[in-house]
Amino acid sequence: MPYLGELDSVRALLARGTSILELGAGAGRLTRKLLEWGLSVTAVDNSAAMLAHVPRDAKPVLSDIEKLRLLEAFDTVLLASDLINHPSATSRKSIAATARRHVARGGQLLVERHDPDRLRNAQVGAVSCVNGLRSSIEAVRCCEDDIEMTVRYDMDGRTWRQSFRASLLSEAEIEGLLTEVGFRSFEWFGEKRMWVRAA
DSSP states (O other): OOOOSTTGGGGGGSOTTOEEEEETOTTSHHHHHHHHTTOEEEEEESOHHHHTTSOTTSEEEEOOGGGOOOSOOEEEEEEOTTGGGOSOHHHHHHHHHHHHHTEEEEEEEEEEOOOHHHHHTOOSEEEEEETTEEEEEEEEEEETTEEEEEEEEEETTEEEEEEEEEEOOOHHHHHHHHHHTTOOOEEEETTTTOEEEEO
């Protein structure tokens, strides 16, 4: 999948030459952009097959986020891809605690969340076409405070489906979670306030 501008609203917070721990890096779609911007990237994922596609200039680490225990801290820890919306409250807190453990003194955590309004109002059908990538929702179901969804992506004659369950979290709930693990100040970014900087 191409880069779709996800990091643009927090670009000014990613200074060239600084270290960044990317949690849930997958196949390196965002990693490539971070390297292009001159950051030193450590990319974490629990899939060896995904990490095999991460650019060589990044340092790959095979691990579940919750179990990660590196001996270094980073200027920035990045938790993108809406991982903060994990449907398990226990897992959300464990992921946040891992992030806190790896932020250097004076550093920051950048968290991307799902847009709760977008999740609430999701309907089956076409969603967007950006840079040749067409996305559509094939199935969606509300489950109390969670949403279950299957999204289909089509590009260059290839198709990929992603099924997930996500919790609808308000800004206050995310700030409360991050406060529990030791963060003290918060600043929201982007037109839809999809990113929060925690320090």
